[in-house]
Every structure is written in structure tokens, then in C-alpha cells.
Amino acid sequence: MKRRLLIAALMASAATGAFAQGAPPPYGAPIAIEDARRVVAAALAEATRQSLPMAVAVVDSGGHLVAFERADGTQLGSIRVAQEKARTSVEFRRPTKAFEDGIVGGRNAILGLGVMPIEGGIxxxxxxxxxxxxxxxxxxxxxxxxIAQAGVAALR
Amino acid sequence: MKRRLLIAALMASAATGAFAQGAPPPYGAPIAIEDARRVVAAALAEATRQSLPMAVAVVDSGGHLVAFERADGTQLGSIRVAQEKARTSVEFRRPTKAFEDGIVGGRNAILGLGVMPIEGGIxxxxxxxxxxxxxxxxxxxxxxxxIAQAGVAALR
Amino acid sequence: MKRRLLIAALMASAATGAFAQGAPPPYGAPIAIEDARRVVAAALAEATRQSLPMAVAVVDSGGHLVAFERADGTQLGSIRVAQEKARTSVEFRRPTKAFEDGIVGGRNAILGLGVMPIEGGIxxxxxxxxxxxxxxxxxxxxxxxxIAQAGVAALR
Amino acid sequence: MKRRLLIAALMASAATGAFAQGAPPPYGAPIAIEDARRVVAAALAEATRQSLPMAVAVVDSGGHLVAFERADGTQLGSIRVAQEKARTSVEFRRPTKAFEDGIVGGRNAILGLGVMPIEGGIxxxxxxxxxxxxxxxxxxxxxxxxIAQAGVAALR
Known part of the structure; x- marks a missing residue:
């Protein structure tokens, strides 16, 4: 688990500095529903603990939706945004924060890439x-x- | 519960005979995540009991996704189809079977309506x-x- | 090889009779580029032998494009159609002919399913x-x- | 060949300095599949030599896909991005780097243009x-x- 978080962190920082540097992790088999459900539940539980109404999506290694839940009172736009964050993270094998950081760092061309460039996808x-x-x-x-990290942490 | 199923059955047969006949039920408040989760779990449990790999979506009274789960081994096309069945059912306040029956009855114009005209949305x-x-x-x-009825039945 | 074609044929006929009857084959790992290239080349070679200008697409088990070629003189619409046939075949794990046969058999509701219901996807x-x-x-x-079968046959 | 690369280089620098300055090259007949296949193969060979998993698309003078290959292990997002880079290059008859450079130079309005403003389309x-x-x-x-240049160089 710790090692996995470490890899994710390294990947994020690598991607922040420059796009696609370092070897990205290869694709594996699609996540099982049992695991996806656990990830969604852990993320929503933490969101509830922090009194944050949120939408949480988990997609598989092909970018296809496996599980989704939206807490009462969550803004409607988050339904689409949560799914696109998950999809972007699979399609480019990096946290969406990497794209957000790239734009903060001045690389506005990322806005033309068709990704969801906001932190929250891992x-x-x-x-x-x-x-x-x-x-x-x-x-x-x-x-x-x-909250996304709380979901990641549930994937033992 | 029984009464609710009865209403759904009446609504379905009304819709089958002719479109939008009878007073459709009015929209209410959006379904709570607790209820949506229960509906999805009941439907997937019954699907598993019948060894059917399935995707199950619940949308609220605005047609917006609240909860979704896809069992391992479900065909990928069902991700989209399940959601569109749910959306169609809310948008027209009737089971999708009503549209399917309409087409079976010769009313092909329904195909131009932009709905998912296959049984499974309620x-x-x-x-x-x-x-x-x-x-x-x-x-x-x-x-x-x-399976959709099994989900409906969980909404006490 | 023979066995594989047999399975595909059985699946097609099963799907023709009634949708999703019989256990569909499970999803596996995504096809490798070497295999995809061989499938495309075999299909296009046979098309050329028959003097048929055609577009050929191969997608992986997630429905994502792996290889594509379009012969000179092929109608532009076939670019999209070839890809959608391949995608439909993965998303519903059956030949697109199953959908076409269903419609021929009177099940017009298939037209609302969002699939490419024309033979040529396997x-x-x-x-x-x-x-x-x-x-x-x-x-x-x-x-x-x-021509699609000629491509399938190249997958030894 | 040398002359062609020179033209491309000139065009790129012209496009970088200011949009649409200088006479852009006119459209010609659509590229033949033989040529497109050679371009894709050369690009992928060079990518493999550099151990870079990549997607390569070639479109014709109408912006329509002619050939496409994706190496094993390529990020899924590249399927779409490679095709959009090629399409952008035909639609505006310039390398996509021209758009990226424009954005780097402060011209963010390019982001509203609906193009893929990242180097890699020529x-x-x-x-x-x-x-x-x-x-x-x-x-x-x-x-x-x-890698795109390696593809261009194969077009003798």
C-alpha cells in the first residue's frame, strides 16, 4: 500500500515537472467491482466525515465506468466532472493534478488537450x-x- | 410497496396502449443516495443470484446519475445503455418497455424520439x-x- | 483457429435468435499491435483481391482503436462505420450481423440501442x-x- | 526530400511568427494508402527505436483517417490526440507546433479555435x-x- 502511494506520488511530481517524463505505469486488468465499490465507499465516507457533498467515480483500465455515487446535495456539474477526472487519469496514466499544475506553471496549451485538468483524479x-x-x-x-486519496488508500 | 408496483404496472400498460395517456405521476424531490444505493444493491444482488452480469444505474428526478455499479464481466455497451434507460424513464415518466411495446406495435416514429426503447428502465x-x-x-x-423490478422493490 | 471460428459462428446464431442468450465470451487482455496489424493486412489483402475498396478497423477489448487502414477510393463514410462496427462488436461481444438479423426479424427497437447494426463487425x-x-x-x-472473416482468420 | 523538409520548416516558422502569414501550401490529391502506411511504419519504427509507446495517425487532404497504429502500452488518450493533431494540421495547413508556439507567445485565443495545439502534427x-x-x-x-518528422521523412 505504502509503495503504491509512493509510486503515485512520484508519478504525479514527474508529470508536474514535464509531461510524460519517466516511464508511466503499464495498463493492467480492469479493476473488479468489489474493489471499485470499496474505493467509492471509502472516498464518500471521508467526504461525509468532512461534511463535503461529493460525486465519486471509479473507471476501469479501459476508462469505462465501474462504480459511481453522488452524495445528497452535491452540485450537478460534479457528476460529469468526477467521471471525466477518472477518465483523464486512466487515459494519461497520471493524476489530473499534473495537468492542473502544468497550466499553473504556464503551459496553457494543455487546455486544448481535451482533458479534465483539475485535481481530484488519480x-x-x-x-x-x-x-x-x-x-x-x-x-x-x-x-x-x-478525498480521492482516501479512495486510493482503500485499495489494499 | 404493493401499491407502488401496482401504479407502475398501470402506468406501463397505459403507456403501451397509447403515448402519454392517463395522468403521468408528477415529479417529486430527487431520490436520496441512501435509497439509490439500496436500489442498486438489490438489483445487482438479484442479478448475481441469477448469474447475470449487469450494469445498474439510478438517476434522480432530474435525470442525473446518483449511483451506478457494473458487475465483473458485464458487456461494455451496458454502461451506456443502463444509464440511458434510467434517463429515458425519468424524462418520460414511464418504463422504457412502453417505448419498446410501442415499436413492437408498429409505431417506429418512436425511434426518432432519442430515447432508449428497450425494457429495463423503470x-x-x-x-x-x-x-x-x-x-x-x-x-x-x-x-x-x-432485475430492474428487483431494484424497484427495494424502495420501501 | 477452426474452433475459434466455430465459436464465433455459434455466438452469431445464438445472438440472432434472441439477444444475449447463451453465455457470451468473457473479455480478455487487449489485442497486441502485431496481431491487430496482421488482421488488418489480411482483411485488406482479401478486399483488394476482390477489388473492393474498404476501410478496416481493429479495436482492443476496451473498444479502443489499435489499427486502421483505408484503401484508396473507399467511400469516406466507411471510416466511421468500420470503427463503429468494431466498437459495437466489443461492447456487445457479438457480430454486428446479430443486430442486423434482429432488425430483419422485426425487432426495430434495436435501432434505438446506439449500435452499428450492419454486418461487418466481428x-x-x-x-x-x-x-x-x-x-x-x-x-x-x-x-x-x-472481408471481416478474412481478418478473423488471420488471428492464429 | 530535403526540399520538402525545408518547406515544412519554413512553413512552421512562418506560422510561429504570426498566424496565416505567407501563402500556405494549396491542397492536393489525398495521400495514397501505400504512402500513408509507409509514413506510419517509419514513425512507429523510430518510436520503437527510442522505446516510446506511441499512437500514429495519417489523414488525407480532406482530414479523413487513412492509416492508424498504436503500439502496445501507449496511453489511451493518445488515440484521440494523435488523430486530432493530424486533422488540425490538414485543416490549417501547418504543424500543430505553430499553435503551441502561439499560445506560448501569449495568444490564448487559439484555445478557442477547436484545434489540438500540441506539437506532433505535421x-x-x-x-x-x-x-x-x-x-x-x-x-x-x-x-x-x-517522431512525426520521422514519418514525414518516409514520404519520398
Whole structure:
């Protein structure tokens, strides 16, 4: 688990500095529904604990939706944003924060890439392979990122 | 519960005979995540019991996704189809079977309506109001309908 | 090889009779580029031998494009159609001919399903699992189907 | 060949300085599949030599896909990005780097143009006419550009 978080963190910082540098993790088998459900539940539980109404999506390694839940009172736009964060994270095998940081760093061309460039999407890894991704939306970008990490941490 | 199923059945047969006949149920407040989760779990549990890999979506009274789960081994096309069945059921406040029956009855114009005209989408009612809908996909149309009913039945 | 074609044929006929009857083959790992290239080349070679200008697409088990070629003189519409046939075949794990036969048999509701219901898309199996699909367009539906089979046959 | 690369280089620098200055090359006949296949193969060979998993697309002078290949292990997002780079290059008869440079130079309005403003798309010229374009994605923008040039160089 610790190793997995470490990999994700390294990947994020690498991607922040320059796009696609370092070897990205390979794709693996699609995440199982049992795991996806656990990830969604852990993220929503933490969001509830912080009184944050949020939408949480988990997609598989092909970017296809596996599980989704939206807490009562979550803004409607987050339904789409959470899913697109998860999809972006799988499609580019990196946290969406990497794209957000790139834009903050001045690389506005990222806005033309067709990705969801806001923190809150993180690849889900198992044995060093991307088996899916979580996408969270409903709070500030950093809040979304924290809740997404709570989901990642449930993937033991 | 019995009363609710009865209403749904009446609504379905009304819609089959002719479109939009009889007073459709009014829209109510959006379904709560607790209820949506229960509906999805009941439907997937029944699908698993019948060894049917399925996707189950619940949308609220605005047609917006609240909860979604896809069992391992479900065909990918069902991700989209399940959601569109649920959305269609809310948008027209009737089971998707009504549209399918209409086409079977020769009314092909329904195909231009932009709906998902296959059994498996059913409105979720509370106190006579549409609070959302369930959409199921993965089996034959009648199988999808049976599983969707199992989800409806969980909404006490 | 023979066995694989047999399975595909059985699946097609099963799907023709009634939708999603019989256990569909499970999804497997995504097809490798070497295999996809071989499938496309074999299909286009056969199309050329028959003087048929065609577009040939191969997608992986997630429905994502792996290889595509379009012969000189192919109608532009076939670019999209070939890809959608392949995608449909993966998303529903059956030949697109199953959908076409369903409509011929009177089940017009299929037209609302959002699939490409024309012969010419066939799942690609390895060890009984769907690793992708081929989609062919440019000729008549039966011609597209024959060329697609030539592609399937190259997957040894 | 040398002359063609020179033209491309001139065009790129012209486009960088200011949009649409200088006479852009006219459109010619659509690239033949033989040529498109050679361009894709050369680009992918160079990408493999550099151990870069990439997607390579070639479109014709109408912006329509002619050939596409995606190496094993390429990020899924590159399927779309490679094709959009190629399409952008044909639609505006210039390398996509011209748009990226424009944004780097402060012209953010380009982001509203609906183009893929990242290096890696280059027009394919024959006798001074645009017969198509190559689009490459999978590495950093400069890496994509180098691989795209390897594809351009195969068009003798």
C-alpha cells in the first residue's frame, strides 16, 4: 500500500515537472467491482466525515465506468466532472493534478488537450499496473484531491 | 410497496396502449443516495443470484446519475445503455418497455424520439411522485426488466 | 483457429435468435499491435483481391482503436462505420450481423440501442476471450462480413 | 526530400511568427494508402527505436483517417490526440507546433479555435501541395514532434 502511494506520488511530481517524463505505469486488468465499490465507499465516507457533498467515480483500465455515487446535495456539474477526472487519469496514466499544475506553471496549451485538468483524479494501481482510476468532484480542487486519496488508500 | 408496483404496472400498460395517456405521476424531490444505493444493491444482488452480469444505474428526478455499479464481466455497451434507460424513464415518466411495446406495435416514429426503447428502465416512485428511475442492462430485455423490478422493490 | 471460428459462428446464431442468450465470451487482455496489424493486412489483402475498396478497423477489448487502414477510393463514410462496427462488436461481444438479423426479424427497437447494426463487425477471440474486434466497411453488408472473416482468420 | 523538409520548416516558422502569414501550401490529391502506411511504419519504427509507446495517425487532404497504429502500452488518450493533431494540421495547413508556439507567445485565443495545439502534427506535402498530415502522441510534445518528422521523412 505504502509503495503504491509512493509510486503515485512520484508519478504525479514527474508529470508536474514535464509531461510524460519517466516511464508511466503499464495498463493492467480492469479493476473488479468489489474493489471499485470499496474505493467509492471509502472516498464518500471521508467526504461525509468532512461534511463535503461529493460525486465519486471509479473507471476501469479501459476508462469505462465501474462504480459511481453522488452524495445528497452535491452540485450537478460534479457528476460529469468526477467521471471525466477518472477518465483523464486512466487515459494519461497520471493524476489530473499534473495537468492542473502544468497550466499553473504556464503551459496553457494543455487546455486544448481535451482533458479534465483539475485535481481530484488519480490512477488506481495494483502491482504497479493501472487497473483504473478514481475521480472526485464537489469541493475545491485540493479537497477533491484529498478525498480521492482516501479512495486510493482503500485499495489494499 | 404493493401499491407502488401496482401504479407502475398501470402506468406501463397505459403507456403501451397509447403515448402519454392517463395522468403521468408528477415529479417529486430527487431520490436520496441512501435509497439509490439500496436500489442498486438489490438489483445487482438479484442479478448475481441469477448469474447475470449487469450494469445498474439510478438517476434522480432530474435525470442525473446518483449511483451506478457494473458487475465483473458485464458487456461494455451496458454502461451506456443502463444509464440511458434510467434517463429515458425519468424524462418520460414511464418504463422504457412502453417505448419498446410501442415499436413492437408498429409505431417506429418512436425511434426518432432519442430515447432508449428497450425494457429495463423503470421510474422510481415515492408517494406517487417520480423521485428517479432505475436502468438495467446486460441480459435480454425481459431479464433486464426483471432485475430492474428487483431494484424497484427495494424502495420501501 | 477452426474452433475459434466455430465459436464465433455459434455466438452469431445464438445472438440472432434472441439477444444475449447463451453465455457470451468473457473479455480478455487487449489485442497486441502485431496481431491487430496482421488482421488488418489480411482483411485488406482479401478486399483488394476482390477489388473492393474498404476501410478496416481493429479495436482492443476496451473498444479502443489499435489499427486502421483505408484503401484508396473507399467511400469516406466507411471510416466511421468500420470503427463503429468494431466498437459495437466489443461492447456487445457479438457480430454486428446479430443486430442486423434482429432488425430483419422485426425487432426495430434495436435501432434505438446506439449500435452499428450492419454486418461487418466481428469479435476477435483468443483462448475463448474477447481481445478486440474487427470492423469492415465499404461494400455491401455481406461483402463487409466476408472481408471481416478474412481478418478473423488471420488471428492464429 | 530535403526540399520538402525545408518547406515544412519554413512553413512552421512562418506560422510561429504570426498566424496565416505567407501563402500556405494549396491542397492536393489525398495521400495514397501505400504512402500513408509507409509514413506510419517509419514513425512507429523510430518510436520503437527510442522505446516510446506511441499512437500514429495519417489523414488525407480532406482530414479523413487513412492509416492508424498504436503500439502496445501507449496511453489511451493518445488515440484521440494523435488523430486530432493530424486533422488540425490538414485543416490549417501547418504543424500543430505553430499553435503551441502561439499560445506560448501569449495568444490564448487559439484555445478557442477547436484545434489540438500540441506539437506532433505535421502536414504531408507532395510537389508543394498538402496531401495529408501525420499526428503523433504518446511522449512529450517535442518527442511527438521528432517522431512525426520521422514519418514525414518516409514520404519520398
Amino acid at each position: 490512477p488506481l494501481l495494483r502491482d504497479g499496473r493501472v487497473i483504473g482510476a478514481i475521480g472526485v468532484s464537489g469541493g475545491t480542487a485540493p479537497q477533491d484531491g484529498v | 421510474p422510481l416512485l415515492r408517494d406517487g411522485r417520480v423521485i428517479g428511475a432505475i436502468g438495467v442492462s446486460g441480459g435480454t430485455a425481459p431479464q433486464d426488466g426483471v | 469479435p476477435l477471440l483468443r483462448d475463448g476471450r474477447v481481445i478486440g474486434a474487427i470492423g469492415v466497411s465499404g461494400g455491401t453488408a455481406p461483402q463487409d462480413g466476408v | 502536414p504531408l506535402l507532395r510537389d508543394g501541395r498538402v496531401i495529408g498530415a501525420i499526428g503523433v502522441s504518446g511522449g512529450t510534445a517535442p518527442q511527438d514532434g521528432v
